[in-house]
Amino acid sequence: MSANPQLNAKGGLTHLLTLEGLPREIITHILDTATSFVGVTEREVKKVPLLRGISVFNLFFENSTRTRTTFEIAAKRLSADVINLNISTSSASKGESLLDTVDNLSAMHADMFVVRHAQSGAAHLIARHAGPYQHVINAGDGRHAHPTQGLLDAYTIRHYKKEFSGLAVAIVGDILHSRVARSLIHALNILGTPDVRVIGPQTLLPTGVESLGVRVFHDMRKGLAGADVIVMLRLQNERMRGPLLPSAQEFNKSYGLTPDKLALAKPDAIVMHPGPMNRGVEIDSSVADGVQSVILPQVTFGIAVRMAVMSILGGS
Amino acid sequence: MTPRIHIRGGRLVDPKSEVDAKRDLYVADGRVVAAGAAPDGFRADHTIEAAGLVVAPGLVDLAARLREPGFEYKATLESEMLAAVAGGVTSLACPPDTDPPLDEPGLVEMLTRRARSLNLAKVYPVGALTAKLEGERLTEMAELADHGCVAFSQANAPITDTQVLWRALQYAATFGFAVWLRPQDSYLAKNGVAHDGEFATRLGLPGIPALAETVAVGTILQLVRATGTRVHLCRLSTAEGVAMVRAAKREGLPVTCDVAVHHLHLSDMDIGYFDSHAHVVPPFRSGRDRDALRAGVADGTIDAVCSDHTPVDEDAKQTPFGESEPGATGLELLLPLALKWGEEARLPLARTLARLTCEPARVLGIDAGHLGVGAPGDVCVFDPGAHFKVTAGALRSQGKNTPYLGYELPGVVRCTLVRGDVRFEARS
Amino acid sequence: MQLPDAETLCADLVRQLRPHVTPETGMVGIHTGGAWLAERLHQELGFVVPLGMLDISFYRDDYRKSGLHKSVRASKIPFDVNGRHLLLVDDVLYTGRTVRAAMNELFDYGRPETIQLAALVDRGERQLPICAQYVGTNLTVPKGRMLRLDRDASGRLTLRIDA
Numbered sequence: 001m002s003a004n005p006q007l008n009a010k011g012g013l014t015h016l017l018t019l020e021g022l023p024r025e026i027i028t029h030i031l032d033t034a035t036s037f038v039g040v041t042e043r044e045v046k047k048v049p050l051l052r053g054i055s056v057f058n059l060f061f062e063n064s065t066r067t068r069t070t071f072e073i074a075a076k077r078l079s080a081d082v083i084n085l086n087i088s089t090s091s092a093s094k095g096e097s098l099l100d101t102v103d104n105l106s107a108m109h110a111d112m113f114v115v116r117h118a119q120s121g122a123a124h125l126i127a128r129h130a131g132p133y134q135h136v137i138n139a140g141d142g143r144h145a146h147p148t149q150g151l152l153d154a155y156t157i158r159h160y161k162k163e164f165s166g167l168a169v170a171i172v173g174d175i176l177h178s179r180v181a182r183s184l185i186h187a188l189n190i191l192g193t194p195d196v197r198v199i200g201p202q203t204l205l206p207t208g209v210e211s212l213g214v215r216v217f218h219d220m221r222k223g224l225a226g227a228d229v230i231v232m233l234r235l236q237n238e239r240m241r242g243p244l245l246p247s248a249q250e251f252n253k254s255y256g257l258t259p260d261k262l263a264l265a266k267p268d269a270i271v272m273h274p275g276p277m278n279r280g281v282e283i284d285s286s287v288a289d290g291v292q293s294v295i296l297p298q299v300t301f302g303i304a305v306r307m308a309v310m311s312i313l314g315g316s
Numbered sequence: 317m318t319p320r321i322h323i324r325g326g327r328l329v330d331p332k333s334e335v336d337a338k339r340d341l342y343v344a345d346g347r348v349v350a351a352g353a354a355p356d357g358f359r360a361d362h363t364i365e366a367a368g369l370v371v372a373p374g375l376v377d378l379a380a381r382l383r384e385p386g387f388e389y390k391a392t393l394e395s396e397m398l399a400a401v402a403g404g405v406t407s408l409a410c411p412p413d414t415d416p417p418l419d420e421p422g423l424v425e426m427l428t429r430r431a432r433s434l435n436l437a438k439v440y441p442v443g444a445l446t447a448k449l450e451g452e453r454l455t456e457m458a459e460l461a462d463h464g465c466v467a468f469s470q471a472n473a474p475i476t477d478t479q480v481l482w483r484a485l486q487y488a489a490t491f492g493f494a495v496w497l498r499p500q501d502s503y504l505a506k507n508g509v510a511h512d513g514e515f516a517t518r519l520g521l522p523g524i525p526a527l528a529e530t531v532a533v534g535t536i537l538q539l540v541r542a543t544g545t546r547v548h549l550c551r552l553s554t555a556e557g558v559a560m561v562r563a564a565k566r567e568g569l570p571v572t573c574d575v576a577v578h579h580l581h582l583s584d585m586d587i588g589y590f591d592s593h594a595h596v597v598p599p600f601r602s603g604r605d606r607d608a609l610r611a612g613v614a615d616g617t618i619d620a621v622c623s624d625h626t627p628v629d630e631d632a633k634q635t636p637f638g639e640s641e642p643g644a645t646g647l648e649l650l651l652p653l654a655l656k657w658g659e660e661a662r663l664p665l666a667r668t669l670a671r672l673t674c675e676p677a678r679v680l681g682i683d684a685g686h687l688g689v690g691a692p693g694d695v696c697v698f699d700p701g702a703h704f705k706v707t708a709g710a711l712r713s714q715g716k717n718t719p720y721l722g723y724e725l726p727g728v729v730r731c732t733l734v735r736g737d738v739r740f741e742a743r744s
Numbered sequence: 745m746q747l748p749d750a751e752t753l754c755a756d757l758v759r760q761l762r763p764h765v766t767p768e769t770g771m772v773g774i775h776t777g778g779a780w781l782a783e784r785l786h787q788e789l790g791f792v793v794p795l796g797m798l799d800i801s802f803y804r805d806d807y808r809k810s811g812l813h814k815s816v817r818a819s820k821i822p823f824d825v826n827g828r829h830l831l832l833v834d835d836v837l838y839t840g841r842t843v844r845a846a847m848n849e850l851f852d853y854g855r856p857e858t859i860q861l862a863a864l865v866d867r868g869e870r871q872l873p874i875c876a877q878y879v880g881t882n883l884t885v886p887k888g889r890m891l892r893l894d895r896d897a898s899g900r901l902t903l904r905i906d907a
Contacts, residue, residue: 005589012811020518029814032815032816033812033816035818036799036801036802036816036817036818036819038818039818039819039820043821043852043853045851045852045853047852048802048803048849048852049802049803049848050802050803050807050812097631097634097635098635098636099634099635117636119636119637119638119639120519120520120521120590120636120637120638121519121521121589121590121636121637121638122636124589124590125590125634125635125636128589141520141636142520142521142636142638143520143521143522144519144520144521145520179520182518182520206516206517206523207512207513207514207516207517207523207525208513208514208517209517211514211517211518212517212518311802311812312811312812314807314812315807315808315810315811315812316811
């Protein structure tokens with residue numbers, strides 16, 4: 001099997017495709033760099049000239065306004081030129097292959113690709129095909145990975161809890177289909193979190209999930225006991241009624257985060273959600289808007305983390 | 317008139333007669349006429365020096381897709397038949413999933429005629445079990461058999477209506493026809509692209525659980541008990557599946573089975589960083605399943621090892637894993653990969669070769685895969701000690717899609733005879 | 745090579761700067777050596793305006809060649825830059841590229857009235873048209889060697905040469 005495709009010959013990060021297999025130092029470096037970017041947004045000139053002259057192409061094969069917007073803001077704050085391509089409405093529907101699309105864009109001197117695709121492994125394919133000075137950032141591929149989300153979730157936890165070494169983190173909901181969950185689990189394990197828990201019905205937990213380094217709970221009350229961090233995952237509409245789940249109401253009853261379930265966690269536990277939220281399904285409004293929720297700060301941190309990733313890749 | 321050929325100084329390995337000895341072989345009029353001493357008055361037109369080489373029956377491959385008719389942009393009969401003899405394969409069965417599928421006598425006739433005119437490996441078409449492989453209406457099996465079909469199959473197309481499956485088996489049993497089925501429950505396998513296990517979970521790939529195969533094997537075995545049809549299970553992939561077949565054979569059911577040679581070596585972890593060359597059906601499963609398949613071939617539960625040769629154009633592989641077309645090229649890798657397995661399992665060469673020669677011939681019901689006096693002159697002469705590097709250039713097939721790119725494998729074919737005539741000779 | 749005493753140079757800089765510091769003057773130190781020096785000067789000169797610190801990692805001109813610096817600190821300017829007289833402080837003035845980056849960064853905070861530069865040591869070999877208004881001493885350093893400022897646990901400043 002080949003060497004880690006994300007690292008260059010000197011062991012530096014040249015693509016960000018997944019958090020799995022990344023050395024702890026690289027993840028810590030990204031989080032530390034993100035800290036210095038948080039201050040940039042408070043200035044008069046919210047930009048730094050780091051990526052001036054660099055072209056960042058947002059290749060979104062799957063629609064997502066919020067993620068694409070945060071990447072766009074991050075790139076522009078680094079003074080990069082940003083081109084947005086919503087492929088779902090153009091060349092792919094005309095039958096152009098993924099690699100042909102990438103080749104055409106490379107011919108237009110793209111330096112950095114931010115890619116979101118419905119298929120697991122799409123970002124890896126593009127990275128395999130990329131030129132020596134091109135960098136690929138995975139903005140979400142199928143169920144596989146969403147590394148910048150995992151990083152910003154880790155950043156958020158570090159911001160509020162300082163250390164990972166004593167934490168119990170519970171991730172709740174549709175783990176089976178969640179790239180956010182997989183990336184966060186990798187981040188937490190690499191950063192030394194001793195107790196990572198996944199909570200959900202059997203139908204929403206992937207085969208052999210324990211091998212990712214988590215404890216499995218089907219009973220949410222037991223799973224939340226003493227948790228320091230609770231991460232609620234979005235439940236897609238299509239999954240709410242079918243062979244996996246009978247209804248949103250039943251899901252909320254057993255797996256929704258309500259105030260009484262939240263009370264089982266530590267009193268200073270923080271509540272996170274990668275968004276967008278389904279209020280009343282996976283999380284009650286009172287909890288989403290409550291004092292323990294850090295859902296809004298997550299968004300600000302997201303921009304700083306993406307700026308950190310782009311500036312580290314751009315200089316490698 | 318085919319020439320008289322003397323294959324001199326080789327190590328004759330004929331699994332059917334349990335021969336493994338230094339013995340010359342004499343071929344004339346398209347058949348084996350003697351082994352050991354020359355027949356009286358035999359004068360060779362052509363002598364093949366086989367010192368240091370193994371002289372074995374030509375390989376019998378139970379599944380090789382030739383891509384004609386319909387998929388000529390992936391491969392042609394010419395290229396794939398050349399690949400077959402280059403791989404030492406002298407008889408091959410081709411599945412019915414051509415375009416259009418082999419459900420009409422006219423199509424079968426055309427294919428066999430084309431293959432015969434090329435005069436390379438012998439092609440045994442497997443006819444479609446249902447019209448258009450759609451799993452609803454039976455095909456004219458008796459007609460198709462008259463035109464050369466040796467068995468009937470659905471290839472990789474499912475029959476979801478168990479009533480149809482039962483009736484198809486009954487109908488085939490009426491005439492004594494064999495039915496070849498790849499056991500997979502289409503509902504359990506829906507949308508899956510990789511083995512449902514820890515590795516697919518890690519990679520976020522939708523999974524095909526082992527259940528999809530074992531549930532289907534269970535259903536098929538029950539139907540065999542009810543109908544008495546001769547059934548051949550194609551491309552087993554699970555440990556549980558092998559165990560079920562072992563029990564069925566002990567029970568005396570008329571069941572045989574095969575495995576694709578790739579599944580003896582690779583597991584789901586060989587997908588690595590989403591290598592679509594490792595995207596095959598059935599998927600590569602866990603190491604435990606692979607080990608059970610290996611044990612199954614060694615103890616004879618699995619009758620034959622085939623190539624499952626499936627040429628796929630590079631464009632269809634250079635896509636994200638889940639969108640790529642499944643399949644691997646195999647005709648030229650069947651012998652080397654089988655030899656590699658045999659070496660690792662520490663089996664005598666004759667035992668390994670049996671799974672590629674007389675056993676698949678028995679499943680097909682043809683006179684092939686052996687070198688007794690009077691046998692067809694189908695011979696494979698190879699160097700067991702030589703190695704070759706798997707590269708696109710080294711493969712004659714148009715299908716360059718293989719997870720073994722870059723591997724060095726043992727067993728280089730030097731010469732292949734079909735119907736008593738040399739149809740392939742390696743350039744030295 | 746015999747190096748001058750950093751503490752002495754520092755005291756000399758304080759003497760040079762005192763007549764020119766007003767209650768509105770803003771001081772900004774450049775990480776890391778310049779920041780230590782700035783902390784000392786800020787205290788000794790009794791600045792009213794709080795001390796600002798700059799990490800110039802995002803403004804360096806060698807990003808494409810050497811990549812992002814290993815440890816990046818947050819820049820913090822706790823006062824309004826617009827219309828203010830600024831005093832930029834660095835430990836060693838050499839090629840001038842660090843000061844260029846610092847000035848670019850300061851202008852992203854606002855438009856200062858003036859910027860003056862104070863350096864503990866000016867080692868010459870400028871590659872850009874930059875100069876310091878207040879200098880502790882001029883020093884020739886062997887080619888290829890780096891001159892650095894250290895601060896020990898008690899806060900004592902010393903100069904040293906790196907390979």
